Amino acid sequence: MSDTPPQTPPGSATPPAGSPGKPASRRDRPQTDEESRWHGVFREITSGSAIISVLAVVLALLVGAVMIAVTNDDVQESAGYFFSRPSDLLGDVWGAVSGAYSALFQGSIYNFGRGSFAEGITPFTETLVFATPLIAAGLGVALGFRVGLFNIGGRGQMLIAAAIGGWVAFAVALPYGIHLVAALVAGILGGALWGGIVGLLKARTGAHEVITTIMLNYVAFYLVSYLLREGFLRTPGSNNPKSPASKETAVFPDLLGPDYNLHLGFILVIAATIFTWWLLSRSNLGFQFRAVGENPNAARVAGISVQRMYVYAMLLSGGLVGLAGINQVLGTTTSGFGATVDSGIGFDAITVALLGRSKPWGVFAAGILFGAFKAGSFSMQAAEGVPIDIVLVVQSLIVLFIAAPPLVRAIFRLPTPGDTPLRARPIVVKEVAAK
Amino acid sequence: MSTIAPVSVPTQPTPPDDGPKAAVIRSWKTPIALGVFTVLGAIMLVGFGRDGISTMVLSTTSDLIQLPTVDLPTRATGIVVSLLLLAIAAGSAWRVRNSRKTPIWLSGVFAFLLLLGFLAWASAGASIPIPGLLFGSLSLAVPLIFGALGGVISERVGVVNVAIEGQLLAGAFTSALVASITGQPLLGLLAAMLAGMLVAFVLAAFSIKYFVDQVIVGVVLNVLVSGVTGFLFTQLLAPNAATLNQPPKFDRINIPFLSEIPILGPVLFRQTLIVYIMYFAVIAVYFGIFHTKWGLRLRAVGEHPQAADTVGIKVAATRFWNVSLAGAIAGAGGAYFTLGSVGAFGKEMTAGAGFIALAAVIFGRWDPIRATLAALLFGFASNLQSVLSIIGSPVPSEFMLMLPYLVTIFAVAGLVGRSRGPAASGKPYIKS
Numbered sequence: 001m002s003d004t005p006p007q008t009p010p011g012s013a014t015p016p017a018g019s020p021g022k023p024a025s026r027r028d029r030p031q032t033d034e035e036s037r038w039h040g041v042f043r044e045i046t047s048g049s050a051i052i053s054v055l056a057v058v059l060a061l062l063v064g065a066v067m068i069a070v071t072n073d074d075v076q077e078s079a080g081y082f083f084s085r086p087s088d089l090l091g092d093v094w095g096a097v098s099g100a101y102s103a104l105f106q107g108s109i110y111n112f113g114r115g116s117f118a119e120g121i122t123p124f125t126e127t128l129v130f131a132t133p134l135i136a137a138g139l140g141v142a143l144g145f146r147v148g149l150f151n152i153g154g155r156g157q158m159l160i161a162a163a164i165g166g167w168v169a170f171a172v173a174l175p176y177g178i179h180l181v182a183a184l185v186a187g188i189l190g191g192a193l194w195g196g197i198v199g200l201l202k203a204r205t206g207a208h209e210v211i212t213t214i215m216l217n218y219v220a221f222y223l224v225s226y227l228l229r230e231g232f233l234r235t236p237g238s239n240n241p242k243s244p245a246s247k248e249t250a251v252f253p254d255l256l257g258p259d260y261n262l263h264l265g266f267i268l269v270i271a272a273t274i275f276t277w278w279l280l281s282r283s284n285l286g287f288q289f290r291a292v293g294e295n296p297n298a299a300r301v302a303g304i305s306v307q308r309m310y311v312y313a314m315l316l317s318g319g320l321v322g323l324a325g326i327n328q329v330l331g332t333t334t335s336g337f338g339a340t341v342d343s344g345i346g347f348d349a350i351t352v353a354l355l356g357r358s359k360p361w362g363v364f365a366a367g368i369l370f371g372a373f374k375a376g377s378f379s380m381q382a383a384e385g386v387p388i389d390i391v392l393v394v395q396s397l398i399v400l401f402i403a404a405p406p407l408v409r410a411i412f413r414l415p416t417p418g419d420t421p422l423r424a425r426p427i428v429v430k431e432v433a434a435k
Numbered sequence: 436m437s438t439i440a441p442v443s444v445p446t447q448p449t450p451p452d453d454g455p456k457a458a459v460i461r462s463w464k465t466p467i468a469l470g471v472f473t474v475l476g477a478i479m480l481v482g483f484g485r486d487g488i489s490t491m492v493l494s495t496t497s498d499l500i501q502l503p504t505v506d507l508p509t510r511a512t513g514i515v516v517s518l519l520l521l522a523i524a525a526g527s528a529w530r531v532r533n534s535r536k537t538p539i540w541l542s543g544v545f546a547f548l549l550l551l552g553f554l555a556w557a558s559a560g561a562s563i564p565i566p567g568l569l570f571g572s573l574s575l576a577v578p579l580i581f582g583a584l585g586g587v588i589s590e591r592v593g594v595v596n597v598a599i600e601g602q603l604l605a606g607a608f609t610s611a612l613v614a615s616i617t618g619q620p621l622l623g624l625l626a627a628m629l630a631g632m633l634v635a636f637v638l639a640a641f642s643i644k645y646f647v648d649q650v651i652v653g654v655v656l657n658v659l660v661s662g663v664t665g666f667l668f669t670q671l672l673a674p675n676a677a678t679l680n681q682p683p684k685f686d687r688i689n690i691p692f693l694s695e696i697p698i699l700g701p702v703l704f705r706q707t708l709i710v711y712i713m714y715f716a717v718i719a720v721y722f723g724i725f726h727t728k729w730g731l732r733l734r735a736v737g738e739h740p741q742a743a744d745t746v747g748i749k750v751a752a753t754r755f756w757n758v759s760l761a762g763a764i765a766g767a768g769g770a771y772f773t774l775g776s777v778g779a780f781g782k783e784m785t786a787g788a789g790f791i792a793l794a795a796v797i798f799g800r801w802d803p804i805r806a807t808l809a810a811l812l813f814g815f816a817s818n819l820q821s822v823l824s825i826i827g828s829p830v831p832s833e834f835m836l837m838l839p840y841l842v843t844i845f846a847v848a849g850l851v852g853r854s855r856g857p858a859a860s861g862k863p864y865i866k867s
Contacts, residue, residue, distance in 0.1 A: 067663075071670040150650060152790070205464065205848040211794045212847065214787075215840040226833035351658055354651050387669035392662025396655045403652070404645040 055408050056401035064394040065097040068386055072096035100386045107379025108372035118259075123375060125262040129332065131371025132265045133158075133324035137349030138367050139276045140195075140320030142358040144209075146280060147313035148293040153198060153213030154346020156220030157191040157318045161325030162341045163224050163233060164190035166243055169250035169330055171232070179249040184268075184326055191322015192315045194220060199314025203307035209314070217346070225339040235336065243336045252331040265331040270364075272323055277360040279316070289313055321346065355399045370395060465537045466528035468845065469545055473520040480513030480552050489555040490562035495701050502697050509559040516552030520545060561826040568822050569702040569815075574776060576814025577713055578603055578785070581768025582792030583799065583806040584720050585631070589761035590801055591724060592754050593737035595861040597653025598638050600789025601660035602631040602762050606769020608664040611780035612672070614682030614773070623682055624709065624770045631766015632759050634660060639758040643751050646863040657789070665782050672780060680779050685709060709767065709775045716764060721803040733757055737857035740864040750864045765789075798847060801856055816842065 069075050075096055078088040106112060108127045114120045137154050144151035151157075165187025174182055194216060201207040227233040228241040235244045252264035280286040291299040292309045300306050328341050352370055356362030377391040401408050409416055487509045493502040523545045527537040554563055582599040589596035606627035614623025634656055642649040672680040685707035694704040703714075724730035732753055735743040740750045773780050791813050799806030820835040 067666060071667070201844070201848050207844070207848040208797050211797050212844055214790050214794055215844045215847075218840040219837050219844075222833040222837040226831050229833070230831065347658075350654050354654065387666050389662045389665030389669065392658050393666060394662075396659035396662060399655045400641065400647075400652065400659070403647040403655070404641055406645050407641075 051414070052405045052408050053402055055412055055414075056398050059401050059408065059411065060394045060397035061101070063397055064390050065101070067390060067393065068100050069093045069096050096384075100380055100384045100390075103380040103383040103386075104373070104376035106376075107383075108376030122260060123379075125256065125260045126375040127368065127372040128266050129261045129263070129371070130374040131368045132269050132331070133327050133345045134348055134352050134370050134374075135269045135364050135367030136265075136272055136324035136327060137321045137345050138352030138356060138363040139272055139360060140191075140317040140322075140324070141349045142353035142356060142360070142363050143276060143280070143289075143320060144313060144317040145353060145358040146293045147289045147309060148296065149199075149202075149209050149310065149313055149317070151195065151198070151213055151314070151317050151321070152210060152347075152350065153195065153216050153318075154321045154324075154349050155342045155344075156213070156217040156346075157194045157321040158325030158328070158342040158346050159220040159224045159339070160194040161187040161191035161322030162329045162337055163227060165322075165326035166246065166329040166337055167233060169246035170244045170336075173247070174249060176249050179247065180252070180264075180330070183246075183250040183330055184323075187326025187329070188319045188322045191325055192319035195318015195321065196311060196315040198318075199311035202314070203310045221339060228339055240338075242338050245336045246330055246334045250330055251334045252327075261332075263331040265327040268323065268327070269367075272320060273360045273364045276320070276363075280360065285312065321349065324349070351395060351399055355402060369398075462536075463528075463531055465542065466524060466531050468848075469520075469524040469527050469537075469542070471845070472545070472549060473517070473524045476520050476549050476552060477517040480517050480556050484510045484513050485556060485559040486510055487560035489558045489560075491554070491558075492562050492564045493566070493698055495564075495566050498695065498697065498701060500695060500697050504562065507555050509555055512555040513552055516548050516555075519548050520552075523548075557823050557830075558826055563822065563826065566698060566701045568818060569698070570705075571818035571822065572811065572815035573702060573706070573710070574814070575817050576811045577710055577771045577775065578768040578788050579792045579795055579810035579813055580713055580717065580807050581771065582765045582789055583795040583810045584716055584803055585635075585761040585763075585765030585768070586793055586796035587761075587799075587801055587803050587806050588720060588724070588733070588764065589635075589758050590796060590860045591737045591857050592733045592757040592761075593740060593857060593859045593862065593864070594639065594642055594754055594758045595649040595653060596635075596638070596758070596761060596765075596796075597650055597793065598634055598656040598660075598762075598789075599765050599792045600785055600787065601653075601657040602634045602765035603769040603772070603785045603789050603792075604657075604664055604783070605630040605634050605660045606766035607772040607784055608668070608769075608780050609766075610770035611680055611682045611773040615679050618683060620683050620685045620774045621708075623774050624712075624767060627770035627774075628763040628766045631762040631764070631769060633762070634766075635759045635762020638762070639755045642863060643754050643758075646865065649861055649863075661783060664780075668780060668782050676779070682773055682778065682780075684778050685774050707775050709771045712767065716767075717803060717807050720764075724803060734857070736864075737859055740859050740862075744864070744866065750866070754864075765792075768792075794843065797856070798843065813843070816840075 069092075072092065074092040075089065078085070078092045082089050107123050109124050111120050111123050114122070137158065140157070141151050141154060165183045168186040169179070169183040172179070172182065198209050198212045198216065201212050202209050224233070225241060228243060233243045235242055254260060255262045255264065255266065278286075280289065288299070288304045288309055289312075291302065291304055292306050292313075296306045299309075324345055325342065328343075328345075329337055333341065348370065352366045353363055355366035355369070356364070373391045373395055377388045380386050380390075381388050406416070408414070489507045489509050489512065491505040491507065493505065494500070523541060527541065530537055582603055585602060586596045586599050609630035610620075610623035610627035612623075613626035614620050617623070638649070638652050638656055641647040641652045687705055687707055688711070690704040694700045696704070722730075724733065732743065732748050735746075736748060736750050736753045736757075743753075744750050769785070772784055777784065792810065795806050795809035795813060798809040816838060820832065820838070823835055824832050
């Protein structure tokens with residue numbers, strides 16, 4: 001960690017050298033004949049980042065399958081007499097792995113066991129519910145990455161957002177609509193405040209954001225714990241360190257009726273994604289953000305106030321993470337919250353941002369994928385007894401593989417973009433010329 | 436991402452002791468920070484002063500040399516300490532006015548006085564066992580120190596090590612498993628080092644061979660290790676706890692004579708083997724990094740890989756093996772959780788210690804000794820809370836728990852300030 005933020009912020013606009021990035025240069029090349037055009041299309045597909053992503057997911061699921069199989073009791077038993085009856089082992093392995101993964105699917109996308117489509121699709125709406133805070137917080141972390149800031153403070157920012165927004169939600173009496181907006185704004189401001197402290201400290205004193213965000217996580221946790229125990233968040237007459245329930249007027253309305261948990265938060269997160277996209281790729285401020293993220297020294301020379309960008313970026317990053325925090329209070333756990341209301345989302349968001357390569361829509365997709373894993377993991381544990389932790393393994397492996405395209409290509413023996421084709425092409429041209 | 440390591444442009448004001456011209460620059464940061472602490476301290480010690488006698492117990496019952504207990508009248512101590520703090524802050528301001536730096540020992544004395552005043556204030560009408568307080572602090576700091584040493588080596592060689600948490604956790608898990616199966620804590624320690632090394636291998640392979648951003652790999656490895664150990668814990672260790680998760684702990688070894696030194700003896704020299712290894716590791720890493728050929732090469736690779744490559748140092752290999760070494764050291768820290776303190780593996784038992792160690796690395800400015808001191812500070816602060824909660828502290832326990840982190844923020848913002856890491860840390864080196 002250097003004083004200036006890492007020159008190559010994780011998953012920033014420039015992909016690590018050696019990764020494919022956008023195969024832009026390939027399109028410029030003239031296509032000579034029909035055969036090589038198809039060859040080009042094939043190469044485009046096999047070497048593009050889409051196929052890498054798919055294969056990364058496949059690889060990660062394979063590793064997860066191995067872990068499920070190896071620790072399965074039936075498999076261990078039949079492995080004992082493998083040489084006398086090998087089919088038993090294979091059957092048991094198949095049974096363990098397919099059982100786990102089909103439970104994962106049915107818990108996150110579509111449950112075939114239910115009668116109608118409306119009931120069968122319930123798991124997918126659950127996935128979206130789980131994805132909502134992940135996307136919001138992921139956007140916040142990604143925004144930080146694009147400015148070269150590593151925001152590990154998601155936990156603290158979520159907690160403060162939940163505390164302030166939650167207080168507005170349960171203690172203030174306002175009419176429908178206004179109350180919701182007030183609580184929402186209060187929460188986002190809370191997150192922005194907690195993030196802004198980090199930005200301010202970094203800009204004014206140069207304090208490294210990794211230290212200050214980690215420290216502020218703890219400060220926020222103990223502060224909220226105290227407020228829940230003795231302060232203004234305490235439920236009167238209760239010894240539980242838990243806040244009162246959010247008032248009806250502030251709670252996010254359900255989107256698909258009372259049968260589903262999907263609430264307004266998801267729409268807000270879509271709006272936040274559009275906002276972040278617009279901010280980063282269309283606005284003046286976003287341009288300055290990215291300039292600072294790419295090279296702070298160059299940005300400074302170009303007349304951009306790097307210090308001010310750090311403050312703005314942390315305010316916005318904290319605000320987005322705050323949206324995740326307030327989403328928990330107004331949407332998911334409206335019956336009152338404790339000091340663990342963040343439930344690790346602040347840290348999961350880092351992985352989501354990395355998987356989404358710090359691009360808003362990438363983060364959106366990554367959030368939904370991780371939301372699906374989260375939703376499915378519970379049914380997998382309930383139905384097959386596979387610990388939830390397997391999902392962490394699969395998630396982290398996906399990010400790891402996606403971050404290292406050469407590894408995935410080596411495993412699946414895919415062509416390397418820009419390398420093999422360049423060597424292959426002259427041969428084709430020569431043949432054409434010889435004819 | 437170019438192969439040419441950028442020439443570091445000195446856009447930041449250089450520290451005042453760099454060259455004759457720089458002497459003009461006055462940094463008011465230290466006096467301001469000291470002033471803020473003085474005001475806060477005075478408000479607490481005098482404004483909210485408490486009456487009573489604070490007793491400091493300096494010896495344990497098993498010591499040869501018994502020191503008398505020190506009784507401090509709480510309010511008077513607070514006033515005296517506040518005045519001394521004020522004097523130091525004023526002295527610092529005066530020195531800065533004359534364009535001179537505040538010596539580091541003065542800040543140290545300041546911190547000690549503030550601490551003394553706080554201890555006296557918090558323990559009004561009660562007694563604080565000083566050796567116990569320090570002993571607990573060291574115990575909490577041991578894994579942090581191992582982790583910080585791993586971080587220092589790794590970052591000095593040019594690979595950001597966010598995976599300390601994962602290395603600690605992998606070490607804790609493996610040492611519990613191996614020590615339980617073999618019944619040998621020493622084998623458990625070795626296994627922990629191997630496990631930490633394995634995590635570091637992945638970090639090194641991905642960041643050095645595949646040029647994946649090092650922070651990504653680090654963060655992801657933490658999640659991966661947490662997932663794998665959690666999965667295996669639930670599937671294997673928890674159902675078979677008697678055979679797989681009951682490691683024998685290291686015995687405490689008293690070093691003759693040294694362990695009888697008043698106050699420090701019981702704290703430093705009545706420890707387990709891992710702690711003695713830690714002492715050795717701190718000195719060895721310090722000496723190695725700054726006084727050997729190995730260390731010179733390591734730092735060259737971390738500061739300017741291209742220059743190092745030009746003179747024939749193999750950058751990739753140097754990075755790879757040193758990151759692995761760093762992993763082994765951090766893994767040993769993980770073993771302390773299971774073989775030194777707790778005695779069994781638990782899910783997520785490192786609980787963010789790796790991140791605190793990372794903070795200690797940055798706090799200690801990538802220097803093994805300073806990072807160790809920072810880790811000790813964190814350990815002390817966490818333990819202070821538990822000691823004070825036993826004697827009954829006047830402030831809500833949450834604020835006591837918050838204090839170390841607040842102090843760290845103030846210290847980083849006010850005293851350490853802009854910390855500059857190894858120049859090439861975090862950047863992959865692509866040989867052209």
